[in-house]
Amino acid sequence: MVTWNNLDTLASFQDLKKADRVNLVEAMAGENGAKRVKNYTIPMAEGFAFNYAAKQVDDNVLEALVKLAKEAQLSEKFKAVYNGEVVNTGENRRVLHHMTRGQLGQAVEADGVDKRKFYVEQQERIADFANKVHAGEITNAAGEKFTTVVQIGIGGSDLGPRAIYLALENWAKKNNTFKMEAKFISNVDPDDAAAVLNSIDVAHSLFVLVSKSGTTLETLTNESFVKDALKNAGLDASKHMIAVTSETSPLAKSDDYLAAFFMDDYIGGRYSSSSAVGGAVLSLAFGPEVFAQFLEGAHEEDKLSMNEDVLQNPEMLDALIGVYERNVLGYPATAVLPYSQALNRFPAHLQQLDMESNGKCVNRFGERVSYPTGPIIFGEPGTNGQHSFYQLLHQGTDIVPLQFVGFKNSQIGTDVVIQGSTSQQKLCANVAAQIVAFACGKSDENRNKNFEGGRPSSIIIGDQVTPKTIGALLAHFENKVMFQGFLWNINSFDQEGVQLGKVLAKRVLAHETDGALKEFSDLLNI
Numbered sequence: 001m002v003t004w005n006n007l008d009t010l011a012s013f014q015d016l017k018k019a020d021r022v023n024l025v026e027a028m029a030g031e032n033g034a035k036r037v038k039n040y041t042i043p044m045a046e047g048f049a050f051n052y053a054a055k056q057v058d059d060n061v062l063e064a065l066v067k068l069a070k071e072a073q074l075s076e077k078f079k080a081v082y083n084g085e086v087v088n089t090g091e092n093r094r095v096l097h098h099m100t101r102g103q104l105g106q107a108v109e110a111d112g113v114d115k116r117k118f119y120v121e122q123q124e125r126i127a128d129f130a131n132k133v134h135a136g137e138i139t140n141a142a143g144e145k146f147t148t149v150v151q152i153g154i155g156g157s158d159l160g161p162r163a164i165y166l167a168l169e170n171w172a173k174k175n176n177t178f179k180m181e182a183k184f185i186s187n188v189d190p191d192d193a194a195a196v197l198n199s200i201d202v203a204h205s206l207f208v209l210v211s212k213s214g215t216t217l218e219t220l221t222n223e224s225f226v227k228d229a230l231k232n233a234g235l236d237a238s239k240h241m242i243a244v245t246s247e248t249s250p251l252a253k254s255d256d257y258l259a260a261f262f263m264d265d266y267i268g269g270r271y272s273s274s275s276a277v278g279g280a281v282l283s284l285a286f287g288p289e290v291f292a293q294f295l296e297g298a299h300e301e302d303k304l305s306m307n308e309d310v311l312q313n314p315e316m317l318d319a320l321i322g323v324y325e326r327n328v329l330g331y332p333a334t335a336v337l338p339y340s341q342a343l344n345r346f347p348a349h350l351q352q353l354d355m356e357s358n359g360k361c362v363n364r365f366g367e368r369v370s371y372p373t374g375p376i377i378f379g380e381p382g383t384n385g386q387h388s389f390y391q392l393l394h395q396g397t398d399i400v401p402l403q404f405v406g407f408k409n410s411q412i413g414t415d416v417v418i419q420g421s422t423s424q425q426k427l428c429a430n431v432a433a434q435i436v437a438f439a440c441g442k443s444d445e446n447r448n449k450n451f452e453g454g455r456p457s458s459i460i461i462g463d464q465v466t467p468k469t470i471g472a473l474l475a476h477f478e479n480k481v482m483f484q485g486f487l488w489n490i491n492s493f494d495q496e497g498v499q500l501g502k503v504l505a506k507r508v509l510a511h512e513t514d515g516a517l518k519e520f521s522d523l524l525n526i
């Protein structure tokens, strides 16, 4: 049995607060710093390593974090998740996204079906459909092959699949598994749909309407936008559109689609990349085998999250250090900084994953918590970020913990040697330099040129962005966020905070406004 307690009621948390603070500038200097880099590292799946040498921890703090993990029952709570207990108490739902990529615990039967079987069945149906599209067995009305796939969806029905598509596009081209170009329409801004429609050949495009609820205003509006465009081009929309939704949604039984693939209520939107939500577009774009490799990578990382040895569990330790930074050291934000152009949109996905999951001020029982929860998440790929917001990170008044991700090899392989080094070497040199610059700083008599240092970071280092590694990386962050939610005793799997704005927007559109809402509606000419 697990017990859900607030972080500040745990004795081990009070002990953690008493642990001596680590002076990172001193800890990372000289031979001691070198030793930390060698020792403070945990192997991850698919050749990754999580290195936390430049975090503000030492053996003493780590010991306190291990005790906190035990008292907060992090392993037991993860077990409750993958064994199908109703841990999303706000919505009275199980949380089964791990099961879309493998079986970690016991079989879970819900709604009269074995859930693992259900997810695999959907994957097989998608694989079959994608193979038929690629083989020209499913075509447009003129019998011609579809060349482009366009996903229509928003939030979790957009960000994860889009980030993964972009991460693998060049890899797939290089490895001859690129089947169809993918585009994405998400924003209700008409310029989003119009620009995508202007950039494609609609007659050879297959649209994937993705909405778990089947009720999201932006997605349904964009569906109509696209259907209009298809009609105007003299095409039958139902021959160009498939749906990915939950079996209980209004879209599930519609005849408007060529095919429908399902997830269910136990897969949260932001955790849905490994379900049919990511499966459809990624299998169409790169082939089902590539999607299967992505799932394999995610499953391998999930298995590591089960490790009860905290110091060998990368997700658990990452989560614990993050809570230490937030609740003991008082840092307000975390920057995610992938040194890889392929991970261009990964920070945007992590923003939803983390902030929609852990941006809560009440605990699992609806009581106000008296400690900070989820940090502000932001990020950009390096080295672009260096020439943008790193000034504040190095010399600003706030300390922002950093989460670097780096790869030894590029994806495309085309490179150039300038002044004795390749571009890839320059990229990697920058990330190494940044870690040390942030941690150690540099004294200068000129205050303006002085770097105080003491700015903590971790780095996940891998070989290359591939389907397996992107799967492992995604699972790492999903599980980190989950463990942090356990520590804060909040429900990371609902998102009531997005409702109020939706309700008020509906009132504006129905002209049922008064006060400030009416004034703003008038100012915006609605």
Ligand SMILES: O=P(O)(O)OC[C@H]1O[C@](O)(CO)[C@@H](O)[C@@H]1O
Pocket (backbone or CB within 6 Å): 154, 155, 156, 157, 210, 211, 212, 213, 214, 215, 216, 219, 269, 270, 356, 495, 498
């Ligand atoms: O897939 P749906 O139901 O259209 O929802 C889209 C997104 O809207 C939200 O419910 C709220 O923003 C997200 O959690 C979700 O990912």
